[in-house]
Each structure stands twice: as C-alpha cells, then as structure tokens.
Amino acid sequence: MAQDQHRSARTLETVAxxxxxxxxxxxxxxxxxxxxxxxxxIAKSSAHAYLNxxxxxxxxxxxxxxYHLSLEFLYLGKSVRxxxxxxxxxxxxxxxxxxxSGEYVHLMAEQHxxxxxxxxxxxxxxxxxxxxxxxxxxTDFLHxxxxxxxxxxxxxxxxxxxxxxxxxxxQKTENTITDLETLFEELETVRNRGYAVNDEEEVxxxxxxxxxxRNANGTVLGAISxxxxxxxxxxxxxxxxxxxxxxxxANVTEASINMSxxxxxx
Amino acid sequence: MAQDQHRSARTLETVAxxxxxxxxxxxxxxxxxxxxxxxxxIAKSSAHAYLNxxxxxxxxxxxxxxYHLSLEFLYLGKSVRxxxxxxxxxxxxxxxxxxxSGEYVHLMAEQHxxxxxxxxxxxxxxxxxxxxxxxxxxTDFLHxxxxxxxxxxxxxxxxxxxxxxxxxxxQKTENTITDLETLFEELETVRNRGYAVNDEEEVxxxxxxxxxxRNANGTVLGAISxxxxxxxxxxxxxxxxxxxxxxxxANVTEASINMSxxxxxx
DNA sequence: AAAATTGTTTCCCAAATGCGAACAGCTATA
DNA sequence: TATAGCTGTTCGCATTTGGGAAACAATTTT
Numbered sequence: 001m002a003q004d005q006h007r008s009a010r011t012l013e014t015v016a017x018x019x020x021x022x023x024x025x026x027x028x029x030x031x032x033x034x035x036x037x038x039x040x041x042i043a044k045s046s047a048h049a050y051l052n053x054x055x056x057x058x059x060x061x062x063x064x065x066x067y068h069l070s071l072e073f074l075y076l077g078k079s080v081r082x083x084x085x086x087x088x089x090x091x092x093x094x095x096x097x098x099x100x101s102g103e104y105v106h107l108m109a110e111q112h113x114x115x116x117x118x119x120x121x122x123x124x125x126x127x128x129x130x131x132x133x134x135x136x137x138x139t140d141f142l143h144x145x146x147x148x149x150x151x152x153x154x155x156x157x158x159x160x161x162x163x164x165x166x167x168x169x170x171q172k173t174e175n176t177i178t179d180l181e182t183l184f185e186e187l188e189t190v191r192n193r194g195y196a197v198n199d200e201e202e203v204x205x206x207x208x209x210x211x212x213x214r215n216a217n218g219t220v221l222g223a224i225s226x227x228x229x230x231x232x233x234x235x236x237x238x239x240x241x242x243x244x245x246x247x248x249x250a251n252v253t254e255a256s257i258n259m260s261x262x263x264x265x266x
Numbered sequence: 267m268a269q270d271q272h273r274s275a276r277t278l279e280t281v282a283x284x285x286x287x288x289x290x291x292x293x294x295x296x297x298x299x300x301x302x303x304x305x306x307x308i309a310k311s312s313a314h315a316y317l318n319x320x321x322x323x324x325x326x327x328x329x330x331x332x333y334h335l336s337l338e339f340l341y342l343g344k345s346v347r348x349x350x351x352x353x354x355x356x357x358x359x360x361x362x363x364x365x366x367s368g369e370y371v372h373l374m375a376e377q378h379x380x381x382x383x384x385x386x387x388x389x390x391x392x393x394x395x396x397x398x399x400x401x402x403x404x405t406d407f408l409h410x411x412x413x414x415x416x417x418x419x420x421x422x423x424x425x426x427x428x429x430x431x432x433x434x435x436x437q438k439t440e441n442t443i444t445d446l447e448t449l450f451e452e453l454e455t456v457r458n459r460g461y462a463v464n465d466e467e468e469v470x471x472x473x474x475x476x477x478x479x480r481n482a483n484g485t486v487l488g489a490i491s492x493x494x495x496x497x498x499x500x501x502x503x504x505x506x507x508x509x510x511x512x513x514x515x516a517n518v519t520e521a522s523i524n525m526s527x528x529x530x531x532x
Numbered sequence: 533a534a535a536a537t538t539g540t541t542t543c544c545c546a547a548a549t550g551c552g553a554a555c556a557g558c559t560a561t562a
Numbered sequence: 563t564a565t566a567g568c569t570g571t572t573c574g575c576a577t578t579t580g581g582g583a584a585a586c587a588a589t590t591t592t
Contacts, residue, residue, distance in 0.1 A: 045580095045581075
C-alpha cells in the first residue's frame with residue numbers, strides 16, 4: 001500500500017497510523033473516538049486503542065470525551081527549535097535585521113521538500129504575516145516563496161525534480177511559477193544575483209527578498225527573507241537596499257555556523 | 267506487560283514504542299539507529315523501521331546517519347498553544363501583568379499531574395528563569411511551584427493522592443514539601459488565602475506567588491504566577507502587592523473564559 | 533420511555549511486527 | 563594497504579499483536 005517511488009524501506013503501519021491520529025487531532029483541534037475512527041476509516045475500537053496509548057504516553061490529553069494534543073508538543077517544539085543550527089546562529093541576526101529594516105523577517109529551513117520556519121520576527125512597520133498564523137502547514141511549498149526559491153536554487157537539480165514530483169507546483173496567485181521549465185530559469189537567475197525575489201507569487205500585495213544560507217561544503221541549510229507590502233517594495237529598495245541587508249544577514253549567519261563547525265570537526 | 271494500577275484500557279505496544287523513540291530523540295538531541303536500539307533495548311532492524319516510518323510521516327528528519335525530530339513539532343506546538351483556552355484568554359493578561367510588575371510571569375496548565383507552561387513572559391526586571399530553559403520537562407512536578415500548589419489546592423483530594431502516588435514528592439531544595447500531610451495543610455492554607463507562595467521550594471533564591479484559574483463549575487484549569495529574587499520578594503510586596511496583582515490577573519482570565527463558555531453553551 | 537448517540541470492552545484470527553543474521557559501506561588501526 | 567570493527571540497511575520467518583465485529587454501558591435526543 002505505502003510503496004514509494006524508490007524501493008521503500010520498511011515502514012510500520014501501526015506507527016504510521018499513530019502519526020495520522022496526531023495529524024487528525026491537530027487538524028480537527030481535538031476529536032472524539034468515533035470522529036477519529038471515521039476520519040481515518042478504522043474501527044472504533046482501534047481508534048480507541050490509539051488514543052488511549054497516546055494518552056498514556058502523554059502526547060494526548062482527554063477532556064471529557066474529547067481528545068486533544070497535549071502541551072508536550074509545545075515542549076518538544078521548543079526543544080527542536082533551540083537545537084536547530086539556524087536558530088542557534090541565526091536568531092540574533094534575524095532580530096537585528098528586523099529592527100534594522102522594520103519589516104517582517106523569516107528564518108527558514110527546508111525539510112522533506114517543504115518550507116519550515118524556524119523563527120520569525122515582525123519589525124516595527126511589519127505588514128502581511130497575518131495570513132497563515134493559524135493554518136501554516138501542508139501548503140508550505142518552496143516554489144512560491146523567496147526563501148524557498150533561494151533554497152531550491154542551491155539544491156542539486158535531481159533533488160529539485162524529486163521535490164516537484166512529490167509536491168507539484170501549486171498555483172497560489174497569478175504570478176506563481178507553475179511549470180518546471182520556468183522554475184529552473186528562475187533558479188538560474190537567483191543563483192546569479194545571489195538572492196531570490198517573491199513578486200506576489202504566494203499572496204497578492206506581498207513581496208519578499210530571500211538569501212540562502214549555506215555551510216562550508218556549499219550545502220544549503222535554509223534561507224533568510226525580508227517581506228512587506230508591494231507598495232513599499234519597489235525600485236531601489238526592492239532591488240538594492242533590501243537584497244543588501246538580507247545577503248549580509250545570511251552571510252553573517254553562514255560565518256557563525258562555519259566557525260562552530262570548524263571548531264567541532266577537530 | 268503494561269498493566270497499570272486501575273484496570274488498564276488497551277494500549278498498542280507499537281505506538282508506545284514509537285513515542286519512546288520520539289522521547290529518545292529529544293533526550294539525545296538526535297541519534298543514530300544503533301544508539302536508539304540500545305537505548306530502548308530493541309533490535310537494530312526494529313529501530314530502523316521505527317525511524318524510517320517517522321521520517322516518512324515527517325516527524326523525523328535524517329541528516330547523514332543521524333535522525334532528529336523535525337520542525338513539525340514546532341508547528342504542532344504552536345497549534346496546541348494557540349488553541350489552548352488559557353492562552354486564548356490569558357496571554358494579554360499575562361503580558362500586562364509582566365509589564366506592570368516587571369517580574370517573570372507564568373501561565374500554567376496541569377496535564378497528567380505535571381506542570382505545563384502555556385506561556386511565559388519576562389518583565390523588565392525579571393530574574394531567575396534561566397534555570398530550565400532547555401531541560402524544562404520530566405521534573406515539572408506540581409508540589410514545589412506556586413502555580414502547582416495553586417492548582418493542587420483546587421483539585422479533589424483523591425486526585426491529589428493519585429498524582430502524588432504517581433509522581434512522588436521530589437525534594438528540590440531544603441524548603442520543598444516532601445510529605446503528604448504537610449502538603450495537604452499547605453493546600454488548605456492556599457485555599458483560605460486565595461494564593462500560593464513558593465518560598466524557595468524549587469530553586470534557592472527564587473520566590474513566587476501563584477493564583478488558580480477556575481471555570482464556572484469550579485474546575486481548576488491552571489494558574490498564573492509572578493516570580494523573582496527572594497531579596498525583592500519580602501514583606502508587603504510578597505504578601506500584599508504581588509498577591510493582589512496575581513489574583514486580579516487570574517480573575518480577569520477566569521471572567522474572560524466564563525463569558526466565552528456561556529456564549530458557547532447555548 | 534424509546535431510540536440513537538458515543539465511548540468502552542471482549543474475543544479471535546489474520547496480519548504485522550520483532551528478531552537474528554547476512555550484507556554493505558565507512559573509518560580506524562595495524 | 564589490508565584488516566578489523568564500527569555503522570546502517572535488507573531479508574525471511576515465527577510469533578505476537580493489532581484489527582474488527584459485536585455486545586455493553588452511559589448519555590443524550592426525540
């Protein structure tokens with residue numbers, strides 16, 4: 001059933017289903033046994049067993065007859081973030097960039113071919129992140145964001161093809177790049193000028209500039225972006241000032257990472 | 267094997283083990299197959315299967331030969347927090363209390379008999395939360411914090427006994443309450459005066475004042491606390507001013523919750 | 533008061549998992 | 563450079579475990 005493209009390593013159905021239960025509880029914001037059972041198309045007794053086990057393991061809490069994800073996830077999330085390389089070396093840089101630019105700043109990592117924000121800060125005049133505060137997930141593709149394109153530009157071509165095969169090229173606005181040919185051209189441009197521009201490709205009225213963060217081997221780890229209203233993001237500001245700030249911030253982060261890498265690898 | 271005190275509902279060992287894998291990855295901050303296998307005392311091939319499944323489900327990422335928890339947990343954590351009643355109604359109150367008092371303010375919920383912080387803010391003169399930024403978990407018991415005691419004071423006695431049976435009364439400092447008798451007396455005091463005091467019971471040099479948050483039924487949902495250095499937390503400040511602020515904040519939160527409950531239950 | 537929910541428990545068989553062992557790939561060591 | 567000792571990965575088989583149907587309990591609705 002779960003046979004993937006490459007010869008699939010073994011997967012445990014029970015574990016996979018437990019993950020589905022977690023996803024379902026998140027999607028529904030809590031649910032009862034029957035609800036979970038119908039949602040995942042399994043027997044009530046099975047759903048009950050899954051929920052009960054997750055509860056005993058403290059990943060789920062039960063309020064009355066409703067099951068919810070527990071605050072354990074908040075702790076795990078914090079833990080993951082604090083240990084992440086980009087957070088460790090990028091947080092202060094991002095904070096500074098936000099106060100310097102006054103705009104919204106994102107620190108992003110790629111995982112499983114998707115965009116994952118490690119950290120984000122709103123500068124004083126920040127605009128435009130109210131979209132996706134709640135539902136930020138599932139549609140976090142790489143091809144319509146500045147950070148995403150900055151990352152894609154520095155991944156091996158084969159990897160980019162894999163990612164597009166897996167996730168497709170969803171159209172979010174009329175500016176979204178929706179075919180592979182155009183995407184590769186765009187990535188070429190990104191590589192040449194050293195930064196990526198999101199020209200209302202995800203949300204109308206919002207532009208962004210993103211620069212990649214790479215380690216000493218040239219492997220891309222993520223990206224930093226500055227975003228704001230299209231009205232403000234034009235001309236010199238969009239094509240000179242912002243790129244300059246963003247690239248600088250990315251470079252500083254890279255330097256910090258490479259220094260600690262160098263000291264560790266001895 | 268996993269027969270618990272009360273007649274145990276069914277649990278799935280595969281799911282339980284998957285949870286253990288997640289806990290292990292968190293505890294070790296990433297690990298290899300062999301490491302996980304020895305840690306959990308299972309076969310290498312099994313550990314591999316678990317890790318592979320969690321990776322396919324995007325809860326785990328693989329960097330070289332190291333497996334780490336993915337940023338998915340960061341998203342789930344945020345989602346859980348944003349949906350939590352206490353956060354929804356308490357965040358603004360806590361923010362205000364922090365700027366008003368200048369101290370550290372915690373918004374806490376009880377889950378599985380443990381202390382779980384939903385939100386916390388440092389006021390301008392805040393001191394003393396650097397302990398447990400990283401390793402805050404596992405030892406988060408209720409009996410040595412102001413929030414924990416505030417909550418315990420309003421749980422049914424039987425529930426308190428259950429919790430103590432399960433988690434014990436770990437001694438953290440010389441002031442920690444370590445026997446049930448004394449604990450019940452303390453909880454009585456807390457109930458009578460309406461707030462709990464943590465007198466260096468968790469960490470030497472830190473005192474705190476906590477007040478419970480209860481819904482219209484009288485069920486306790488959590489607590490709010492203000493904490494700071496013992497040098498500053500004395501006399502009138504400790505026994506009048508801070509309790510007044512904390513109780514006020516808790517009451518405002520309660521009111522907000524009860525209003526939305528009332529409107530929903532019709 | 534009856535009917536329709538939902539959650540919980542039981543039991544058995546098919547199926548999924550755990551394990552051991554073999555294999556592959558890499559690193560350190562002689 | 564060869565060898566030993568690590569890793570991670572794959573395979574096949576015996577066995578345990580989880581899935582499901584149905585009965586039961588506990589509410590809620592009609």
